[in-house]
Amino acid sequence: MGKFVNNIDEFFSFCKENEVEFVDLRFTDIKGAWHHLTYRMSAVNPENLENGFPFDGSSIEAWQPINKSDMLLKPDVGTAFLDPFTADQTIIVFCDVYDIYKGQAYEKCPRSIAKKALKHADELGIADAAYFGPENEFFIFDDVKFVDNINEAGYKVDSSEGDWNSNADFEDLNTAHRPGTKGGYFPVQPTDSMVDMRAEMMQVLEQVGLEVVLGHHEVAQAQGEIGIVFSDIIGAADNVQKYKYVVKMIAHLNGKTATFMPKPLYGDNGNGMHTHQSLWKDGKNLFYKEGEYGNLSETALHYIGGIFKHARAVAAFTNASTNSYKRLIPGFEAPSILTYSSQNRSASCRIPYGAGEKATRIEMRFPDSTACPYLAFAAMMMAGLDGIKNKEIPVGPMDEDLFELTLDEIRERKIPQMPHTLRGSLEALIRDNDFLKPVFTQDFIDTYQGYKFERDVWPDEGRPTAYEFKTTYQC
CATH class of the missing domain: 3.30.590.10 (Glutamine synthetase/guanido kinase, catalytic domain)
Structure with missing residues (x-):
């Protein structure tokens, strides 16, 4: 098995072919727990897939204070797959968390940390x-x-x-x-x-x-x-x-x-x-x-x-x-x-x-x-x-x-x-x-x-x- 889509254009084509009604954005906290936000398909466009979806980072344990709670979920469309359990056709997409205050990947986002580890190995010249x-x-x-x-x-x-x-x-x-x-x-x-x-x-x-x-x-x-x-x-x-x-x-x-x-x-x-x-x-x-x-x-x-x-x-x-x-x-x-x-x-x-x-x-x-x-x-x-x-x-x-x-x-x-x-x-x-x-x-x-x-x-x-x-x- 491999990817179902490779880019944003393929994402929309895949959703249309499969009559997708909801887009479920998934992200992981520092405990490893999976969280999600669900958007209507009609509310999703190439711009927010590229730039990110807003959410409240202060409601996730050990993340943001309430006075700096606004964060972005940036979807990785190459991870998209159909949820096999929902009554209505739903596509799940893994997301990375983006820090709007520092203008970078969020330092407490586990998925972003793992990406940095691989980049570090490459920068050291050890492994790619x-x-x-x-x-x-x-x-x-x-x-x-x-x-x-x-x-x-x-x-x-x-x-x-x-x-x-x-x-x-x-x-x-x-x-x-x-x-x-x-x-x-x-x-x-x-x-x-x-x-x-x-x-x-x-x-x-x-x-x-x-x-x-x-x-x-x-x-x-x-x-x-x-x-x-x-x-x-x-x-x-x-x-x-x-x-x-x-x-x-x-x-x-x-x-x-x-x-x-x-x-x-x-x-x-x-x-x-x-x-x-x-x-x-x-x-x-x-x-x-x-x-x-x-x-x-x-x-x-x-x-x-x-x-x-x-x-x-x-x-x-x-x-x-x-x-x-x-x-x-x-x-x-x-x-x-x-x-x-x-x-x-x-x-x-x-x-x-x-x-x-x-x-x-x-x-x-x-x-x-x-x-x-x-x-x-x-x-x-x-x-x-x-x-x-x-x-x-x-x-x-x-x-x-x-x-x-x-x-x-x-x-x-x-x-x-x-x-x-x-x-x-x-x-x-x-x-x-x-x-x-x-x-x-x-x-x-x-x-x-x-x-x-x-x-x-x-x-x-x-x-x-x-x-x-x-x-x-x-x-």
């Missing part, structure tokens, strides 16, 4: 293309409830696949066909109950322009994944937004609820966003060198070394929630040990097996889908570019099962680790952010870390949990 291939995992639940009050807190998720339903009463019968904890990879039907729903997701993803390769049940109960083809750094992040939209909507229309939350189930695998990456210049893969370990070039090793050097700060963008760090524990295929290995899924960086010159790449396994994809990809790329400039050498390769190592063994062997909390990653970002500049401005970095502390860290740290009652109430 960067390809990313995210793998976003998800859960599909039958029901979810949660409460967060001054005197009570709790949650409950449910799925007919859940092992906890082995003795439940159902309207017809309890079939007893369930994958069990860590048993979802990957039995056939009827144990895999999501085959038809994933197939529907795969078909709709192709309708909106993604090239789908496969779909399968994942390791955990009620967990799935759909594999799509990689793209350039902007296209890959755009695809994540499409992917999440389609998965959530198909689940919703089937009477289910989908989540990309990293760790909704205690004791079972969580949702990651394993991210494949490679840099190219003049049509050549800079990460490939035949005969070396994993066919990795020295450039690739330095890129890995840069990500590992700055990993604690990078995590503020790649693992952007307090829940992220409940996933990054040994034994659940979510590595936090910063080393690389060919094929070894217990290492934070895996080198996929059997890749030739065109397909040689690295796979960072620690990111998850609470990340804003534009910021996560840009932060990893900036760290990697810094590693190339400074010839950073990563720890490794290590081909053993790293989940078997004790904490003392990790320390004795001086293997670096990911931070253990969102607070730790944000504090690292405060100390270590020069590598992100000038692509990430200081104002953006300050805004981001302050927002994350206020929205996520402090409220989470101030709340008692059920487990704390279990362990401390009788003290």
Whole structure:
């Protein structure tokens, strides 16, 4: 699949051919949430597609103050696709945010930041293309409830696949066909109950322009994944937004609820966003060198070394929630040990097996889908570019099962680790952010870390949990 339109003239022709009635302008905030404004087709003309549509930037969290709220959405018409879910024919267009006060791309627009990261790589003379291939995992639940009050807190998720339903009463019968904890990879039907729903997701993803390769049940109960083809750094992040939209909507229309939350189930695998990456210049893969370990070039090793050097700060963008760090524990295929290995899924960086010159790449396994994809990809790329400039050498390769190592063994062997909390990653970002500049401005970095502390860290740290009652109430 590819672009549906390439320019403004083709956009209007496409809309006419498909009897489009509404134009939906989509943009992304610093959390990674997708927002939209919908215009009647009759109100859209070449001038506002070229110059932008006004909107209120003060109503988006951590963006503009109310006295400087006017911003512009500048559509990227090459991203246009028909919304498969609206009752009336609607075309969706990705937008960048423009700052009218500074007369430039908005420094807090994640999509614009990712564009600046690619431009920076080109200006350094290192690479003129960067390809990313995210793998976003998800859960599909039958029901979810949660409460967060001054005197009570709790949650409950449910799925007919859940092992906890082995003795439940159902309207017809309890079939007893369930994958069990860590048993979802990957039995056939009827144990895999999501085959038809994933197939529907795969078909709709192709309708909106993604090239789908496969779909399968994942390791955990009620967990799935759909594999799509990689793209350039902007296209890959755009695809994540499409992917999440389609998965959530198909689940919703089937009477289910989908989540990309990293760790909704205690004791079972969580949702990651394993991210494949490679840099190219003049049509050549800079990460490939035949005969070396994993066919990795020295450039690739330095890129890995840069990500590992700055990993604690990078995590503020790649693992952007307090829940992220409940996933990054040994034994659940979510590595936090910063080393690389060919094929070894217990290492934070895996080198996929059997890749030739065109397909040689690295796979960072620690990111998850609470990340804003534009910021996560840009932060990893900036760290990697810094590693190339400074010839950073990563720890490794290590081909053993790293989940078997004790904490003392990790320390004795001086293997670096990911931070253990969102607070730790944000504090690292405060100390270590020069590598992100000038692509990430200081104002953006300050805004981001302050927002994350206020929205996520402090409220989470101030709340008692059920487990704390279990362990401390009788003290």
